[in-house]
Amino acid sequence: MGSGLKRVFQSVALAVPCALFATGISDSAVVSDFVRYAISPGTAVAVRIVHVKASHRGMGVFLDALNWYGSVMSLAFAVNAILYGLLIFGIMTTISAMTDKNSNR
Numbered sequence: 001m002g003s004g005l006k007r008v009f010q011s012v013a014l015a016v017p018c019a020l021f022a023t024g025i026s027d028s029a030v031v032s033d034f035v036r037y038a039i040s041p042g043t044a045v046a047v048r049i050v051h052v053k054a055s056h057r058g059m060g061v062f063l064d065a066l067n068w069y070g071s072v073m074s075l076a077f078a079v080n081a082i083l084y085g086l087l088i089f090g091i092m093t094t095i096s097a098m099t100d101k102n103s104n105r
Helices: 003-026 033-039 041-049 060-103
Strands: none
């Protein structure tokens, strides 16, 4: 297995827990909006993109809210996983290139 493919698998393995942690932090009411969106940019994207049309009245509105919440958190997790995966892969590639350059001296 090549070193690039190995970095991809390691990036995915590290990105999923990072995305879970970031999405969990963004769900906390104690965290300010600045910190929430800095740690979990997927939440900022999802809140602005996901719009669920109300289809119920009365207590059915609660089901619409649950649907919206589930959609937002799912999209936020997916965006966070992709962003953290790319960030980790970039950092690992940079470190690998720097160590290869230093070992060639």
